[in-house]
Every structure is written in C-alpha cells, then in structure tokens.
Amino acid sequence: MGTERIGNRIVIAGLTPARGQPAEPNHTRASQEGPPKPHHHPHHHHHPTTPLIPIPSFRSLPFFLPPTAASGRGMRAVGVLGLGALLAWLPPAHTDTFSALRSVRQARSNEGRLLRRLRAYLREESARLRRLSRFYEKVRALHQDPGASVDNPLLAFSLIKRLSSDWPSVIYSNEATENSHALHVGFQELQGELPGAEDLDGAARALMRLQDVYALSVKGMANGLFQPTSTDRPPLYSPGRRVSLSADDCFHVGKVAYETGDYYHSIAWLEEAVSRFRLSYGSWNPEEERGSLEDALDYLAFSYFMAGNISRALTLSKEFLNYDPSNQRVTRNVAKYKKLLATHGDRMGTPLQRPNATQLQNRDAYEELCQGLGAQMAPEQPSHLGCSYETNGSPYLLLQPAKKETLRLQPYIVLYHDFVSDAEAETIKGLAGPWLQRSVVASGEKQQKVEYRISKSAWLKDTADPVVRALELRMAAITGLDLRPPYAEYLQVVNYGLGGHYEPHFDHATSRKSPLYRMKSGNRIATVMIYLSAVEAGGSTAFIYANFSVPVVKNAALFWWNLRRNGDGDGDTLHAGCPVLAGDKWVANKWIHEYGQEFRRPCSQDPQD
Ligand SMILES: O=C(O)CCC(=O)C(=O)O
Numbered sequence: 183m184g185t186e187r188i189g190n191r192i193v194i195a196g197l198t199p200a201r202g203q204p205a206e207p208n209h210t211r212a213s214q215e216g217p218p219k220p221h222h223h224p225h226h227h228h229h230p231t232t233p234l235i236p237i238p239s240f241r242s243l244p245f246f247l248p249p250t251a252a253s254g255r256g257m258r259a260v261g262v263l264g265l266g267a268l269l270a271w272l273p274p275a276h277t278d279t280f281s282a283l284r285s286v287r288q289a290r291s292n293e294g295r296l297l298r299r300l301r302a303y304l305r306e307e308s309a310r311l312r313r314l315s316r317f318y319e320k321v322r323a324l325h326q327d328p329g330a331s332v333d334n335p336l337l338a339f340s341l342i343k344r345l346s347s348d349w350p351s352v353i354y355s356n357e358a359t360e361n362s363h364a365l366h367v368g369f370q371e372l373q374g375e376l377p378g379a380e381d382l383d384g385a386a387r388a389l390m391r392l393q394d395v396y397a398l399s400v401k402g403m404a405n406g407l408f409q410p411t412s413t414d415r416p417p418l419y420s421p422g423r424r425v426s427l428s429a430d431d432c433f434h435v436g437k438v439a440y441e442t443g444d445y446y447h448s449i450a451w452l453e454e455a456v457s458r459f460r461l462s463y464g465s466w467n468p469e470e471e472r473g474s475l476e477d478a479l480d481y482l483a484f485s486y487f488m489a490g491n492i493s494r495a496l497t498l499s500k501e502f503l504n505y506d507p508s509n510q511r512v513t514r515n516v517a518k519y520k521k522l523l524a525t526h527g528d529r530m531g532t533p534l535q536r537p538n539a540t541q542l543q544n545r546d547a548y549e550e551l552c553q554g555l556g557a558q559m560a561p562e563q564p565s566h567l568g569c570s571y572e573t574n575g576s577p578y579l580l581l582q583p584a585k586k587e588t589l590r591l592q593p594y595i596v597l598y599h600d601f602v603s604d605a606e607a608e609t610i611k612g613l614a615g616p617w618l619q620r621s622v623v624a625s626g627e628k629q630q631k632v633e634y635r636i637s638k639s640a641w642l643k644d645t646a647d648p649v650v651r652a653l654e655l656r657m658a659a660i661t662g663l664d665l666r667p668p669y670a671e672y673l674q675v676v677n678y679g680l681g682g683h684y685e686p687h688f689d690h691a692t693s694r695k696s697p698l699y700r701m702k703s704g705n706r707i708a709t710v711m712i713y714l715s716a717v718e719a720g721g722s723t724a725f726i727y728a729n730f731s732v733p734v735v736k737n738a739a740l741f742w743w744n745l746r747r748n749g750d751g752d753g754d755t756l757h758a759g760c761p762v763l764a765g766d767k768w769v770a771n772k773w774i775h776e777y778g779q780e781f782r783r784p785c786s787q788d789p790q791d
Pocket residue numbers: 244676684689721722723724757758759760769771
C-alpha cells in the first residue's frame with residue numbers, strides 16, 4: 183500500500199478521497215460516479231465474509247528460537263559474522279509501534295521531543311515578530327510625529343538609510359525560513375522512529391477489537407467510557423482522566439473499517455463521527471477541519487448502501503447535498519438510490535453481521551471468558567483444588583516454598599504466586615526491552631506477523647543475566663523438569679500493545695512438519711508463563727475448552743502440561759491472551775520440550791492419562 187503525504191493530509195494510493203473520483207455504487211463500470219470504493223479486497227464487495235486465504239481452525243504456535251535470539255554475549259559474534267550479522271544484532275528500529283506498549287511509550291517520549299522543538303520554534307518566531315513589531319512601531323512613530331520633518335538633515339539621513347538598507351533587510355530576512363527549516367530538520371531526525379500509516383491502521387483495529395471482545399458501546403468509547411453495551415453491567419475500566427475522541431478520530435476508525443469492506447464497523451464509527459461533526463459544524467476547529475462532515479456523510483452513506491440499507495444511504499446523501507448541492511456524483515447517487523428503492527425496495531431486513539476477520543472459532547466462548555463472564559479460577563472450588571506450599575523435594579524450595587494454587591486437574595493448570603520479585607520482573611523487562619520485535623507465529627516453514635497475535639517479543643538466553651539464570655533454576659525446581667538446552671527454549675519475553683492479544687492457540691505443535699521440531703528435542707511438553715506486570719483491565723489468559731480464565735496476577739507463574747502422558751497434544755489446553763483493555767502487559771514464556779523429561783514425567787500408554 184503506497185502512501186503519500188500531501189500537505190498534512192495522508193493520501194493512500196488507490197483510495198479515492200470521498201470527493202475525488204469515486205467508484206460507482208452498483209458495481210458496474212457504466213458510470214464514473216459513486217461514493218469512494220474500498221481499494222483492497224475487491225472480493226468484499228460481493229462476499230464480505232468469504233476468507234481470501236484459508237486459515238487453519240486453530241492458531242499457530244508462537245515461533246521459537248529466531249536467528250537473532252538476544253543475549254548479553256551477542257555482540258561478540260559481530261567480528262566473525264560481518265556486517266549482516268551486525269545489522270541483525272542491532273536493536274530493531276521502532277516499527278509496529280501499536281504492537282507493544284513499550285513502543286507506544288517511546289512514541290510518547292518522541293512526541294515530547296517534538297514538543298520541545300516546537301517550543302524552540304515558537305520562541306524564535308515570537309522573538310522575530312517582536313523585532314518586526316519594534317521596527318514597525320519606530321517608523322510609524324516617526325510618520326505620526328509632526329515635528330519629525332525631513333527638513334532636519336539628520337532625519338532625512340535616517341529615512342534614506344532605512345529605505346536603502348533597513349527595509350530590504352527586514353523584508354528579505356531569511357529568519358522565518360531558517361526557523362521553519364530548523365523545525366523541519368528536527369522532525370525529519372525523528373521521523374524514522376515515529377508511527378506510520380500501518381500503526382494508525384493497527385491502532386484503529388485495536389479500538390475495534392476492544393469494542394468487539396469487550397462488547398463496548400462505540401458512543402461510550404468516543405465519550406471516553408468503557409461501558410458494555412448491556413448497560414446493566416459496570417464499566418470494565420474507569421480511566422483516571424476521561425478523554426473523549428474527536429469527530430475526526432471516529433472518522434478515521436470508520437475509514438479503516440470501510441477500506442477493508444467491513445461495513446459493520448464502518449457504520450458504527452462513521453455514525454459517531456457524523457453526529458460529532460454535526461455538533462461542531464460551523465464552529466471553527468482546526469483539528470476537525472480535516473475530515474469534514476461531508477466526507478463522513480459520504481463514507482457513511484456508501485457503507486449503508488453496501489450493507490443493503492438503501493433508504494439510509496439516500497437520507498444521508500440528501501443531507502450531504504444540503505452542504506454541497508453542486509456535487510454531481512452524490513446527486514447521481516441520490517437518483518440511483520431512489521430508483522433502486524422504487525424497483526427493488528430496501529434490503530435492510532438482514533442485520534449486518536460482525537465480520538470474523540481472523541476466522542476465530544469459539545468466538546463467543548472466548549469473548550465471554552475475556553469479559554470475565556465465565557468462571558474465573560475454579561468457581562465452586564472442589565476440595566482437591568486450592569493452595570499449598572510446595573518444596574518438591576528441591577533444595578531451592580526448602581527455604582522459600584512455592585505458593586502453589588491448583589486451578590484445574592484436567593487439564594492440569596497451576597498458578598505459583600510470587601514466583602518472581604518486582605525487581606526480577608523489572609530486570610527481565612529491561613533486558614528484553616531493546617530487543618523487542620513484532621511477534622510472529624510459525625506458518626509452515628516460515629514465521630509471519632498475524633492479526634491474531636499482537637505483541638512484540640524477545641528471547642533471552644540464561645547467559646544474558648544472572649536473573650535469567652536464577653529464574654530458570656527456579657522453574658526447574660518447581661516443575662522438576664530439565665530445562666537445560668536443548669530441552670527447553672530460551673525465555674521468550676512478550677510485551678503486548680494497544681489491544682494486544684493472542685487469540686486461542688496451542689503452544690504445542692499439532693503437525694510433525696512444524697519448525698518446532700527443528701530443535702530435535704520433541705514437542706512442547708509444558709509451558710511456564712510468568713506475568714511480569716499487572717494490567718488495569720483485560721489481558722486475562724483464557725482456557726477456552728477448560729472454560730475458565732486467569733486474570734493477570736503480577737509476579738505469578740502459570741504452569742500447564744501441553745501434552746498428555748502418551749505424548750499426544752492435549753486439546754483441552756486451547757488458550758488465549760485476551761486483548762489488553764488498559765495497561766502494559768508483559769509475560770515471559772518458557773517452553774519445555776519432551777526430551778530430557780523421560781524420567782521426570784514418565785510416559786504412559788494409557789490414553790486416559
Ligand atoms: O499472554 C497470555 O496470557 C497468553 C500468552 C500465550 O499463550 C503465549 O504467548 O503463547
């Protein structure tokens with residue numbers, strides 16, 4: 183997708199701005215008129231819910247052991263491996279801002295730098311204007327003073343000097359250009375690190391994801407509230423300071439949906455944009471200027487047309503014409519809509535279905551678990567579940583036994599409270615921070631970015647820092663398993679982004695072809711996942727088939743077996759990281775492999791085990 187900046191307006195190549203040369207509403211090439219056409223996925227015009235690419239019924243497992251696994255020793259390899267390796271070892275550039283809150287924080291501090299540059303510019307420009315004003319006042323005073331006659335040779339001299347020398351230097355001063363040049367240069371220095379168009383799209387999709395998974399009302403969100411649509415439920419999150427979205431913010435979210443043919447979301451957000459633009463119409467507001475009421479009406483009318491609601495498309499197009507009566511295209515659309523209504527009537531009978539962009543199965547169950555509607559950690563606690571202190575026969579745990587809470591027996595899932603200290607969690611986050619890169623998943627032989635996993639991650643070797651080593655020993659002690667390479671993967675540290683999530687997936691490979699087997703130590707027998715942070719709302723770990731969710735418990739470690747004793751994958755472990763509604767969620771994953779555990783977790787032929 184090519185993008186181009188024209189003035190301060192971003193133009194996306196291929197998308198015709200609403201009042202440019204739009205597409206026609208009846209899918210025929212007969213006319214040049216019609217509202218703007220989504221430039222991607224032309225299939226959506228006909229089959230908005232038909233997937234373009236077949237997606238497996240479960241999510242791929244997180245990919246492991248990338249060539250750039252971060253380690254304190256990493257830099258040493260540079261001399262041997264050359265420039266390619268040097269580049270590979272450099273911390274990644276700041277792309278995919280929306281996919282990790284750490285990057286969002288960096289974006290905020292970059293905006294702080296921009297603010298300081300703008301302040302310097304304003305200071306210089308104000309000083310320049312003050313000097314100009316002084317010159318103006320001085321000359322004006324001379325012109326208004328009846329006593330200041332050019333009969334006086336001194337005044338005559340200064341007049342001649344002013345006109346031949348002072349005025350030209352005032353008029354031809356480069357100062358303004360220099361000041362704005364400095365501002366441009368300051369911006370360009372930062373530009374590589376600033377979020378781009380993909381980030382804006384990712385951020386818009388994040389808001390729609392939160393809207394969907396937490397069943398939030400769009401009007402509420404635009405008003406700064408996180409209110410479920412069923413108003414009998416309390417808000418899921420109450421921010422310390424309530425900020426609302428502008429009409430243009432809502433317009434942008436709506437346009438992102440519109441461009442992918444997602445009229446379910448475009449209608450909700452453009453409706454909000456239109457009602458906000460209507461309120462502010464006429465009152466001058468530089469920010470609202472960019473997406474005008476007309477633009478929003480245009481997009482909204484066409485979204486309704488695409489959704490089969492012709493009468494609403496007609497009403498909105500007529501409203502558009504109140505503001506821009508000479509618009510030929512919309513005039514023709516109105517005629518077409520009238521004709522369609524007269525011949526076919528309105529198709530609005532079928533309510534618009536929410537699209538399932540990632541082809542997520544069990545979506546309702548998943549979303550209910552994320553909303554905390556399902557069971558949260560063992561509801562009617564059976565007596566065999568509960569809390570205990572564990573030493574596991576390990577000298578490591580004798581002095582400080584693990585605080586184990588058994589959450590489920592089948593599948594076996596336990597939570598170790600206070601598994602790490604605050605200081606250890608900070609160290610791990612600090613070590614991984616500079617190495618974070620957009621998380622990928624294994625897809626056949628390749629690894630790829632996917633919409634169903636939004637986070638950044640980095641891999642830490644135990645040699646990176648004594649704290650990593652200490653955690654590995656502690657994990658080995660509580661699990662009783664062998665974590666020495668290659669029996670376990672490096673520690674994967676994950677930071678979720680705006681609406682960051684990981685939709686239901688298995689950690690173990692479900693195909694023998696999985697790249698996971700490249701380690702030659704079998705499948706992932708177990709997972710230890712440490713919560714390195716708290717969150718303000720959302721972000722629970724949901725076990726879909728086991729029908730319960732674990733809220734983020736800072737410093738706790740969650741353990742479960744992915745494989746049955748006979749080596750088969752345990753289908754009941756299907757799990758997900760729910761979208762983070764508010765906060766900065768960090769986890770660390772340790773994936774333990776089958777080999778090396780033969781005597782620690784004996785296998786079994788019994789299919790029931
Ligand atoms: O973040 C979570 O709660 C789950 C993460 C997860 O399942 C994974 O990274 O494999």
